[in-house]
Amino acid sequence: MKKTLSIPTIDDNATDFDILFNLWNQTNNDNMDVTFEFSNCNFLRQNAIAFLGGLIRLIQSKGGTVWFNLESISKTVKANLERNGFIPTLGLGNGSVPKTGNSIPYREDSYQDKDVVVDYLKMYWLGQEWVHVSEMLKDAIVGTVWEIYANAFEHGKSSVRIFSCGQHYPHRHELKLTVVDFGAGIPSNVRLFFEPDPRAQSLNAASCLKWAFQRGNTTKPDGRGLGLDLLKEFVKLNKGKLEIFSHEGYVIIDNKQEKFANKTTFFEGTLVNITFICDESHYRLVSEMVEEPLF
Template sequence: MEKIHVPRINDDFEDFMTLFYIWDKVKNSNRDIELDFGRCNFLRQNAVAFLGGMARYLTFNDRNVTFNFETVPTWVYTNLRQNGFVATFTEDDGPWNGNSIPYIETHNDENINTYLENNWLGRGWVNISDNLKHAIVGKVYEIFANVYEHSDSPVGAFSCGQRFQNLNELKLTVVDFGVGIPTKVKNYFNDLSLETLWTLEWAFTEGNSTRTTQKYKGGLGLGILKDFIVANDGKLEVYSHNGYCLIDKNGSIFEEHDEYFDGTIVNITLKCNENYYYWLEGDNDDDDDDFFNI
């Protein structure tokens, strides 16, 4: 049994590098894993989704993974019960309504739209019209659909979110442990020499897709989600292999990093400003030429 000490994890760039370091440490080991949280005084939604997915992936590959919940500090444990993470891996009750968007594990798109509308954008944390909400949920649905159709993940998709009231931020993370965006694009072009950053830029260009079937709609193009993130002063981050993509009001940045993650993580941050209301052009009679009216 190998004990892994989970540290404090936020969702800044260096925190994702910490998660990838843990992944690299355990993925090629033949030993069973115990995750110890004695050094963890804070755990954001990205770590919850990632660690849950990592446990399922290792279990799928005949590895035993144990969460030592007795080592989790009380305030962290309460949040893990609220978002349903503890209940997923034990007989604990949960989740319950609070500031968490429930931890889920999915292998298909059933109820994904309901999950996103009811638990993410439908909680009143972002002032948004129904039409715009449905449109944005449709784009995030496509992120999940790409996991089911494109990622070749044997354990599906993992998601969790959180509203941070003191920061006026709403977070949502989607993780898969598949082959990653660069591999799918390289295979699509039958060219293994393509650079990681090129594959990410190609994948996030509207209209491009490696889709070969019609089971799920859409590709990775962000469309209205990207426009809304810019208007909202939010951000979208994507990690796949050694590549990183940041999309915000300043544009798009594609960079390489030193750690490596085989799959893909999408991390969405929205601002919860009660002074702003967002709607689609055409939602009311006072629309102008702006795509979003604020």
């Protein structure tokens, strides 16, 4: 089956995620012949880059073929895709090493290697001093975000890799990171966990996500849950934002709310979008606080 996908400008507002999930719905079949064209695209944020990379690998894993209309990509969009490593990683360019600049490079992780992912997050995401955090807090935040990867590897059951990309937006004073997997999704795992109960399949996605976010709840035999408590608290303090999409479920956590909702669009996997605010504050753990002498 042949299909041409016209990729528009994609930001990371709620409607932009709907665009991405609709692209997945259009291509989630076997043996598709898909052409991506970008004549209506002026910019792609990090969520779009991570998601499109995963979508391409998903199509290929299902026996499909992917074509890129490189001539339809504007110079600025193409330069960004080269700079963050998207084009060389997918074999669409000359394979040169990405020049990161304000980018957190696009990457694909096909197996669980904590050291490699932690180094990536420390070096490219929190190692550029865009957000001022102490070394101890940096280690703690990175360790928490690693749990997102670990959950995807252990429960995602994806036939393709885990995909990441980030970006520093100086004019918006924002630092963003997106992690996406195309596996079974959190609601599926929660329903499977409660399967002996006949009511399990009637649990909506928002209810499943809310259960998964409660401290102590886990579908893992080792008792480890999502483990996002520290990330949630830092996002609130920093006035940033944590968003998770899985199936039709949506979570948004910021300094004003912790909201669980159901959307009309469906995506089988899980997408995590993290926004930090790049302000002048210096953040550290409470345990690092040392009382200053009075004199």
